[in-house]
Amino acid sequence: MIEFQSVTKQYQGGQPAVDNLTMSIDKGAITVLVGPSGCGKTTSLRMINRMVEPSSGTITVAGKDVSTVPAAQLRRSMGYVMQSSGLLPHRSVLDNIATVPRLNGVSKADARKRAAELLDVVGLASVLGKRYPSQLSGGQQQRVGVARALAADPPVLLMDEPFSAVDPVVRDELQQELLRLQRELAKTIVFVTHDIDEATVLGDKVAVFAVGGKLAQYAAPEEILRAPANDFVASFVGRDRGFRHLAFDVADSLRLHSVTMVGQTEGQSAGRRAGEWALVVDDESRPLGWSSPRDGAGLVPGGSLFHKGDTLRRALDSALSSPSGLGVAVDDDGRVAGVLKAPEVLALIEEVRRHREDAT
Numbered sequence: 237m238i239e240f241q242s243v244t245k246q247y248q249g250g251q252p253a254v255d256n257l258t259m260s261i262d263k264g265a266i267t268v269l270v271g272p273s274g275c276g277k278t279t280s281l282r283m284i285n286r287m288v289e290p291s292s293g294t295i296t297v298a299g300k301d302v303s304t305v306p307a308a309q310l311r312r313s314m315g316y317v318m319q320s321s322g323l324l325p326h327r328s329v330l331d332n333i334a335t336v337p338r339l340n341g342v343s344k345a346d347a348r349k350r351a352a353e354l355l356d357v358v359g360l361a362s363v364l365g366k367r368y369p370s371q372l373s374g375g376q377q378q379r380v381g382v383a384r385a386l387a388a389d390p391p392v393l394l395m396d397e398p399f400s401a402v403d404p405v406v407r408d409e410l411q412q413e414l415l416r417l418q419r420e421l422a423k424t425i426v427f428v429t430h431d432i433d434e435a436t437v438l439g440d441k442v443a444v445f446a447v448g449g450k451l452a453q454y455a456a457p458e459e460i461l462r463a464p465a466n467d468f469v470a471s472f473v474g475r476d477r478g479f480r481h482l483a484f485d486v487a488d489s490l491r492l493h494s495v496t497m498v499g500q501t502e503g504q505s506a507g508r509r510a511g512e513w514a515l516v517v518d519d520e521s522r523p524l525g526w527s528s529p530r531d532g533a534g535l536v537p538g539g540s541l542f543h544k545g546d547t548l549r550r551a552l553d554s555a556l557s558s559p560s561g562l563g564v565a566v567d568d569d570g571r572v573a574g575v576l577k578a579p580e581v582l583a584l585i586e587e588v589r590r591h592r593e594d595a596t
């Protein structure tokens with residue numbers, strides 16, 4: 237869909253920012269460009285819509301050399317989302333989203349109607365449409381930025397560190413929201429980040445850039461974590477890469493155990509064995525926290541929750557982050573389905589590893 241053929245960019249008087257880049261970006265997939273600061277990710281992204289012109293080489297989109305398309309037209313045909321949402325401060329949220337359709341000649345009424353639909357698509361309440369960007373939170377502004385990029389229904393979305401200015405919880409939400417949107421919209425998305433975790437969560441394929449604008453590895457995220465192409469990639473993906481890799485294996489075959497549950501007011505329930513942690517639940521059996529065997533009355537905050545279909549990484553995290561050492565599994569309604577134990581998660585990890593070894 238998007239092809240870089242021997243593309244080099246050298247800004248005046250500098251080393252190449254992008255050095256002889258050849259890569260092919262798949263249609264309808266998320267391709268993440270990741271690497272340390274200054275390695276040419278943004279420059280590569282911006283050459284796609286001609287915000288930056290290559291010094292040499294060719295970029296084609298759907299077979300067409302972008303240098304033959306007028307820059308303004310090209311930019312309107314691709315959504316662009318950046319780190320600071322880039323919204324126009326003196327225009328309402330709806331008018332910000334309607335900007336590109338208006339430039340493309342869509343009537344004001346139609347553009348606003350579509351903008352209102354898009355607010356819903358990105359998970360924002362319709363009342364926010366009348367506000368100005370400064371009256372929104374950072375996460376809401378980024379959602380508006382995504383809505384604006386989608387407004388002209390472009391086949392290509394370019395996203396430059398769009399979630400890096402928001403806190404980790406909102407960031408996680410925005411990532412999940414983008415994956416959900418992408419399942420429906422199947423755009424060709426090129427996404428820049430310096431965060432390897434974000435890259436592995438979002439990318440169908442990940443391109444790791446090294447300083448000097450060289451492509452160090454281009455592969456599916458599992459492969460980059462499992463088999464880094466060289467020392468640079470290995471050090472960039474970090475010491476936690478074994479742990480991150482667990483995010484690619486589903487933990488459905490784990491056995492869930494029963495656990496003693498107590499209501500919030502019961503504290504030290506009868507029937508609870510001495511020295512045993514008990515899970516404190518609400519009236520609907522949703523977990524609230526743990527009751528310690530030492531001072532049974534207090535509520536100890538719980539760890540992360542494990543849902544059916546979650547990965548080994550989440551399974552292990554739920555057990556390791558739990559004060560009782562027992563990971564809490566919940567069903568689709570958030571009710572306790574049972575608990576899991578770290579040694580059993582580790583045993584399953586080992587089993588998956590052996591299975592993979594046998595298969596290769």
Ligand SMILES: Nc1ncnc2c1ncn2[C@@H]1O[C@H](COP(=O)(O)OP(=O)(O)OP(=O)(O)O)[C@@H](O)[C@H]1O
Nearest residue numbers: 247248250253272273274275276277278279280430
């Ligand atoms: N307009 C410019 N003029 C001169 N040099 C530039 C310009 N833009 C970028 N560079 C240089 O090109 C190199 C690559 O920059 P680029 O912004 O593409 O990197 P990046 O990987 O996106 O970095 P970051 O993660 O810090 O945003 C850097 O050395 C940068 O200083």
